[in-house]
Amino acid sequence: MSTPRILLVDDAPDQRLVLRAWLSSTCSVTEAEDGRQAVTAARNGLFDLVLMDVHMPVLDGPGALRQLRQHEREAGLPPVPVVALTAGTPDDAAATLARDPWTEVALKPMRKAELLALVERLAGRRPGETEPSVATPSVDPAIAQLLAVFLRRRQDDVAALTAAVDAGDLETCARMGHRIKGSCATYGFLDASDIARGIEQGAVAGNSEAVRAGVASLAAWLATR
Numbered sequence: 001m002s003t004p005r006i007l008l009v010d011d012a013p014d015q016r017l018v019l020r021a022w023l024s025s026t027c028s029v030t031e032a033e034d035g036r037q038a039v040t041a042a043r044n045g046l047f048d049l050v051l052m053d054v055h056m057p058v059l060d061g062p063g064a065l066r067q068l069r070q071h072e073r074e075a076g077l078p079p080v081p082v083v084a085l086t087a088g089t090p091d092d093a094a095a096t097l098a099r100d101p102w103t104e105v106a107l108k109p110m111r112k113a114e115l116l117a118l119v120e121r122l123a124g125r126r127p128g129e130t131e132p133s134v135a136t137p138s139v140d141p142a143i144a145q146l147l148a149v150f151l152r153r154r155q156d157d158v159a160a161l162t163a164a165v166d167a168g169d170l171e172t173c174a175r176m177g178h179r180i181k182g183s184c185a186t187y188g189f190l191d192a193s194d195i196a197r198g199i200e201q202g203a204v205a206g207n208s209e210a211v212r213a214g215v216a217s218l219a220a221w222l223a224t225r
Contacts, residue, residue: 003028004123005045009038009052009064010085014153014183015108017146019051022112027119035064042068042080048123050082051106054096055178061085062100069101081122085110087182109185109193150187151225154180158222161199161215165208173211174203180218192221 006023009032010016020029030045032038036059038052050068054061065082072079081103084096093105106118157180164172177200184193195217202210 004049004119005047006030006119006123007032007038007041007045007047007050007052009033009035009050009056009061011053011056012179012183014146014150015053015085015186017149018186019110019115021146022115023119027123035059035061035067038064039067039071043071047080049119050080051085052082054084054086057175065100065102083118083122087178087185108182109188147187150183151222154184154192154218154222158215158219161211161218165211165215168208170203170206170208170211174200177201177203177211177214192218195221 003026005028007030008016008019008023010019011033013033016031016033020031023029030041030047032041034056035052038050039059041047042050052061052064056064059067061084065084068082069079071077084093084100084102084105085108086093086096086105087108088096090107093107096102097105103122104118106114110118157176161173161176164170164176177196177198181193181196181200184190184196195214199211199214199218202208202214
């Protein structure tokens with residue numbers, strides 16, 4: 001059977017690194033960091049499955065999905081399965097599926113076994129062994145080698161968040177909090193993910209002091225790594 005061709009679309013580099021690490025040994029993985037790049041890639045190549053983040057800059061997931069479906073209709077192509085990736089709740093996932101013609105919705109953070117099962121089901125082939133049914137370690141061994149890059153990026157995030165809140169740019173703080181929340185959860189750092197969730201919620205509420213407190217907590221968490 002041919003190698004599954006996966007288009008992976010997410011504006012968070014950490015998310016792409018992890019999913020690629022899990023898939024690339026037996027799948028052909030093409031990456032895009034926003035919806036516009038995803039549409040261009042889909043028009044220029046054939047894929048067996050698209051994994052696409054919902055919230056992205058430039059062109060979000062739903063917008064990219066609509067353009068992709070229009071291209072398929074105009075070109076007479078069968079619709080490729082497109083899975084929405086979202087860090088929301090199960091209710092959010094149901095609402096996302098109801099609003100737009102996604103094939104499925106998958107909640108972040110995905111575990112390796114979940115991802116491989118999804119690829120097997122939708123792209124027609126299991127791209128590797130599933131994980132044994134044991135307690136999940138704090139960091140998946142398959143991505144442990146990526147930790148240095150992950151932690152360095154979080155240090156950069158602390159600096160960028162500090163600058164943004166000092167400038168009164170809570171929109172950027174909310175966007176960064178959302179991204180950091182998902183990245184930390186993917187790596188198994190649920191405590192840091194909760195801190196980032198507080199940053200996002202504080203920014204959305206317009207509470208600069210809550211954002212500052214969250215950034216300080218994130219910096220303190222990093223100091224223990």
